[in-house]
Amino acid sequence: MKKGRKKRRGSSQSKTTHLTVKEPSELLNFLLEHLSNRSRNSVKSILSRGQVSVNGQVITKHNFPLEPEHQVSIEWRKGPNIELTGLAILYEDNDIIVIEKESGLLSMASSKEKELTAYSQLMAHVRSSHPENRVFIVHRLDRDTSGVMMFAKSQKIQQHLQNTWRESVLERTYVALVEGEVKKDKDTIISWLKETKTLMMYSSRKPNDGQKAVTHYKRMQSNRHFSLLEVKLETGRKNQIRVHMKDIGHPVVGDKKYGSKSNAIGRLGLHARVLAFRHPATGKTLRFEAKVPKPFRKPFKEPKKR
DSSP states (O other): OOTTOOOOTTOOEEEEEEEEOOSOEEHHHHHHHHTTTSOHHHHHHHHHTTOEEETTEEOOOTTOEEOTTOEEEEEEEEOOOOOOSSEEEEEEOSSEEEEEEOTTOBSSOOTTOOSOBHHHHHHHHHHTTOTTOOOEEOSOOOTTOEEEEEEESSHHHHHHHHHTHHHHEEEEEEEEEEESOOOSSEEEEEEEEEEOTTSOEEEEOSTTSSEEEEEEEEEEEEOSSEEEEEEEESSOOTTHHHHHHHHTTOOBTTOGGGTOOOOTTSSOSEEEEEEEEEOTTTOOEEEEEOOOOGGGGGGGSOOOOO
């Protein structure tokens, strides 16, 4: 926070520690050395919550390489603790909150639904500092999709992000576990998406007949029964990956709505792995990555020999 700038109501009190790197090291090892009064798990949490910057850029990777004269900053935050269910806060400042959402948690409820959501929990979280604080939806993840997503803390920031989404978002990568063996190493799927009266999305190959959707995928692992794909979105349409996987004959595992016949991992095989973007207020590049869920690797493990 810059000197002379008023703290916004509800922002957590914070102070910052600045350290200069003397010799090459990995970021986690450097922090463990300089924060010797804290446990390893505590230091890893500080990293994962986006409290550490190197030369002004937020870094969450444990093995980020440090060189002499790099400037490492640690932002210490104090604030009320709200118990969160099905999500973890990866990063928070005066303008945005970045979370990792678990499969099964709604991003936001409709007027008919009253159950626990990421939105309602984050609203309680920010209002614990001040009752007038709010959060705003920027984009959504389907209920059964896990991974990284972002919320705004003001309507101005929400509008800025939504209006500049294609320019602001630098990377949006998913991991999809799909049925069958995908033959191509990589490919791009292009179609125009439309919605039925029953809220099903489907593809039209006729140009401009609906919303243009572009999906790039690369095969990570495969066998006769399943394939694990890295999927990058050029556009972010409703159910885009799920529809495009159905289009190529390899529906997402557990996605009965779009043609899946298996439930091999007990959940939808879709995970928002990476979200990288320019901060709407500072312009700094932020990148957050959520590990591939362990069940996604299960179909490729060799059975143990007795």
